[in-house]
Amino acid sequence: GQGRMSDTSLQHWREGVGAYNAGDVKKAIQEFKAAVPSKGILFNLGVSTAKLGDNQAAIRHFDEVIRLDPNLAVAYLTRGACKHHERLFGEAIADYDRAISLISNGSLSMDYSGDGLQFEMNRVDLLFNRALALKEMGRIQEAQEDVARAKKLIDQRTKSRQPAIEKLSSQLEKLALNPVSNTAPTHPSHLPQQNMSGSTSNGAAPSLQIPYSQPPTQAYSTPTPPEKQATFAPSPPVPAPAPVSAPAPAPAQAPAPAAPSLSSTKSRSAAPPGIYTLEQLTGHPPFPEGVDPTKRETYLSEEQFQQVFNCSKAEFQAMPQWKRELLKKKKGLF
Incomplete structure (x- = not known):
């Protein structure tokens, strides 16, 4: 056992991901809490508690993840999205900044599939989220700069975001011409009102949809989008791969119960x-x-x-x- 998770911990991990993918988030949380609190388990707890609407608990879980791995960019994105939901816009912006800074120069995105996460975190979504938060703070000019940048970066993979970005762009233009007093806008942000059913096609990527499904160095697996969205956080959903579960180095398909240990x-x-x-x-x-x-x-x-x-x-x-x-x-x- 060179630092690998015990079989019972792995079993809870697998059961948790299975429950999450089946829509039983409460059971998923119970299973994850019964496992050793590794980076992946804590990340899954953050994702699951956020899905139940408890953003404050989710933020605490993501704090722990970041303490264990200060360079896990996607954890700043998910924590930022939770803070965004809680209207902690300044803190959300700081997290989006950090996530953006961790995407290496010159690249548009960070692909986590090598870690077992079928998810690509891209600059366009982060800039969009940050622009939304800046708009909420009345920092219209900075928000416009982010939107202009995001528009330039749209490519094949992110073209579905165009409508949401155009919509935000025109809202910002109106606000720039006609600044309102700094009271909260009538809708906290324009995304929750959108119909999210086809989230990949209408441009709003869902937030917090990435439970980790493998132990440490590896990562996550992506379930389907939730009903309620606020920010453009992590990814257009990818059909959930079967939870992966073996210890490093080689991730394995969760073995059939027949395999003893x-x-x-x-x-x-x-x-x-x-x-x-x-x-x-x-x-x-x-x-x-x-x-x-x-x-x-x-x-x-x-x-x-x-x-x-x-x-x-x-x-x-x-x-x-x-x-x-x-x-x-x-x-x-x-």
Whole structure:
């Protein structure tokens, strides 16, 4: 056990993600609270409590996540969105600033899929959120600068945001021409009034939709959007991948109950490569007796390996871990 989570903790993690994806957020919270409070579990607690509308509890969970990993940009986005909901606009802006600063120069987005999170955090959404918060604070000119920047950065991946950005842009123009006294506007922000059902098509990306579904260095999985939105936070929803659950290094599909414990499969002597058919190894459990479900690619013969991955075992081993994980996911060997 070199720093890996216990089987019971992993079990709670999996159950929690399963409950969350099935819409039972209260059960998800119970499961997450029963697991060891790692970065991923705390992140999931933040996401889940925010979904139930308890932004203050969510903010506390995200504070803990950030204490454990001060450079996890997506945690600043989610915490900023919670603060935004709570009308703590100055603090939300500080979090959006930090998230923007963590996206490396010259790149438009930060793709977390290598960490197991099917989510891409992009500058356009962060600038939009920040502009909304600046507008609420009456900082119209700065908000207009963010909107102008966001418009320039829109590309294929973010073109669905155009309508919401145009709408905010015209609101800001009116406010610039006709400044109102600094009282709160009649609607706190224009997003909650939008019909969110097709959130990817109408330009408002949903907030806080990313439970982590794997232990530490890895990350999350994306459930469907909630009904009520305020900010453009994290992502257009991606269909939820099955919760992933094995300890680092290789994330594994949650093993079928049949597998006794993740560690006991390790000690068995591995079968020589190539004695199983592809059908037995790819796809879904049950897998052949004695096969470690987290390392099923190691049981392929060189020939089967070429067939599945279009590269040799040596080439595969030379790839960075995130790329191997992604390939395994795509090929049904996660």
